[in-house]
Amino acid sequence: MILRDEIVPFHIAASSGPEDYDEDYDGIYEFDDIASVTTSISNSATNYKFENGRRYHSYKEGQWPVPNDEKQQNQMDLVHQVYSLRLEGKLYLAPITECPQKILDVGTGTGIWAMEMGDLHPSAIVIGNDLSPIQPRWVPPNVKFEVDDFNEPWVQTPGTYDFVHAREIHGAVSDWPKFCREAYRVLKPGGWIEVAESAAKLLSDDGTLPSNCALNTWLDNLAEGFEKIGQTVEVGPHISSWLRDAGFRDIVVKVFKLPVGLWPKDRTERDIGAFNLLNMTEYVEGASLQIYTKVLKKSLEETKKNIKEAQAEFKRKDYHMYIPFYVAYARKPEERF
Numbered sequence: 001m002i003l004r005d006e007i008v009p010f011h012i013a014a015s016s017g018p019e020d021y022d023e024d025y026d027g028i029y030e031f032d033d034i035a036s037v038t039t040s041i042s043n044s045a046t047n048y049k050f051e052n053g054r055r056y057h058s059y060k061e062g063q064w065p066v067p068n069d070e071k072q073q074n075q076m077d078l079v080h081q082v083y084s085l086r087l088e089g090k091l092y093l094a095p096i097t098e099c100p101q102k103i104l105d106v107g108t109g110t111g112i113w114a115m116e117m118g119d120l121h122p123s124a125i126v127i128g129n130d131l132s133p134i135q136p137r138w139v140p141p142n143v144k145f146e147v148d149d150f151n152e153p154w155v156q157t158p159g160t161y162d163f164v165h166a167r168e169i170h171g172a173v174s175d176w177p178k179f180c181r182e183a184y185r186v187l188k189p190g191g192w193i194e195v196a197e198s199a200a201k202l203l204s205d206d207g208t209l210p211s212n213c214a215l216n217t218w219l220d221n222l223a224e225g226f227e228k229i230g231q232t233v234e235v236g237p238h239i240s241s242w243l244r245d246a247g248f249r250d251i252v253v254k255v256f257k258l259p260v261g262l263w264p265k266d267r268t269e270r271d272i273g274a275f276n277l278l279n280m281t282e283y284v285e286g287a288s289l290q291i292y293t294k295v296l297k298k299s300l301e302e303t304k305k306n307i308k309e310a311q312a313e314f315k316r317k318d319y320h321m322y323i324p325f326y327v328a329y330a331r332k333p334e335e336r337f
């Protein structure tokens, strides 16, 4: 959708302190002082970088080695479609309160989850943050987007959120235990966190996916690259202990299968497989270009060859493959008196 690529007004989260601070000021700022600072930050967030035909974020340039252009936004919306089908239309699984007041979607991407959540819970203010201000201009009145870096100390007022949601941010978090502690800090007692992450792994239950196929080589390379930049892609197997160590309780981890391709006989599974095939063939290029060329130091030629091979293998009908998908949710305990 064209609106996404327009430069839209957005709010930059103040990383120097909590959102609702009440410091006494000696004097008042003149409008020009504020305007000159906010304008320069705003310009810097939309001063996108271009490389090998793809567009990348500019706020905290280099943090996220995946494009933010229209191609990638379409891919993010395909992921949303896949997850919605898998979770039977549910936006989340955590048993949150019926009338939440504040919801935070961390690394919101196109903001599609946050907007649907705003429609579903008109009682709530839903805030989505991201390094890229790529969310649409016309959003439900209770939805707000902010440019922010979730690897920095969180700016939200401690103890004020009913629900923190994070989806598909593996490869972007530099310290998961710290990330879970920050979520714990901003949640109200009794509030919930949900982390939904697919694995960077392809499996088949009937041995049709050879372990030495180009897809597995591609995924191994990708995982190695993200490890090298200190942003692991392996979340599912560890999320439970990270949440527990941060103080969360009532932890539930559910693992689903996301088929890729049209191989399943069951109609729903085949629908998921079809959307996921489109998703993955689009994802390959965006996820690989910078990791391969900048981190793994492969030539652009070799990178493009690997991308083509992986895209071709995703289309193989004889590979009955799927991706494990983890949904973890947990509660911040109520205060004891």
Ligand SMILES: C[S@@+](CC[C@H](N)C(=O)[O-])C[C@H]1O[C@@H](n2cnc3c(N)ncnc32)[C@H](O)[C@@H]1O
Pocket: 057, 063, 064, 068, 076, 077, 079, 080, 106, 107, 108, 109, 110, 111, 112, 113, 129, 130, 131, 132, 148, 149, 150, 151, 166, 167, 168, 169, 172, 173
């Ligand atoms: C794969 S997308 C997922 C988007 C969305 N959560 C969804 O499920 O549709 C990952 C998003 O995380 C954002 N991101 C990466 N690193 C970030 C950071 N340090 N702080 C905030 N957002 C970040 C990216 O810009 C991108 O939009």
